[in-house]
Amino acid sequence: MEENDKSHIIAEICQAVLGGELERAAVVLRYTYPFTRPTVAGRKYTESEALRIFIRDGFVDRYSGQRLVFSPVLRLLSRLLPEEFPFHPNWKMDACHIAYWELSPTLDHVVPVTLGGADNATNWVCTSMLRNSVKANWTLEALGWHLVPPGDLHQWDGLLQWFVTYVEEHQELAQEPYFRRWHRAARSAWQQAL
Structure with missing residues (x-):
């Protein structure tokens, strides 16, 4: 037994x-x-807080070791290539490229808040939207999962620097609230990480 x-x-x-x-x-x-x-406890974090965790974890899914891509990069690709790389605001599976689920980073509570886990950076890790959905309110032990080491930001940055550079070279993107917000957060978080 x-x-x-x-x-x-x-x-x-x-x-x-x-x-x-x-x-x-x-x-x-x-x-x-x-x-x-x-x-x-309530669950809340800002874009800047999320980005700090993504950077801390090297844009690596801490449950699988898979490299992840900064979500605004995917949104930018959807803006430029809407037929080939569709996006849906509600992430509908039949209307949104699967890369959004497989490669978009999000924060997860290692110990679920519903089981008494803290809602702060000591209990947050970077994971994909897909694994976050699978994990839900389960513990790592219940799923047979474990944490893998964070990635090395110097080897993989989730295409964060690419995004910053691209937006700076295409200023019209900075006029769109979504890209402007994430561009500002990305520049700030990157500078703090260095």
């Missing part, structure tokens, strides 16, 4: 229920496999 196997507890509770011993079943459950209501 695995160390984390809780099925034997449920089996014991079922035996107590079968024997008409609901109070014993309740006691077993209460002391060996209790329901614990987590304190739910």
Whole structure:
């Protein structure tokens, strides 16, 4: 029997229920496999905070080691090549290139907030949107996952510098709120990282 196997507890509770011993079943459950209501903290971070974590982690998915691409790069490609690289504002799978799910970095709470994890940089890691969706509110142990080392920003920067350079060379992009916001955040975060 695995160390984390809780099925034997449920089996014991079922035996107590079968024997008409609901109070014993309740006691077993209460002391060996209790329901614990987590304190739910709010989840919020700014674009700059997210970018600092992406840079800290070297634009690497900390659950798989896969290299990730700064999301505004993908959005820029969708703007330039809308038929070949479509984007949907709600990320609809049938209307959005799969690269958005596979390669876009996002923050994940290593210990889910719903299980009492902190909502701050000590508990945030960079992961893909796809893995973030799969992980949801599960622990790494429950999924059989582990953290991999962060990437080396000098070997892979998620095309962050490419984005900054491209926007600076194409100033019309800086007029669009999305690109302007991320360009400003990227320049600031990169300077702080150096």
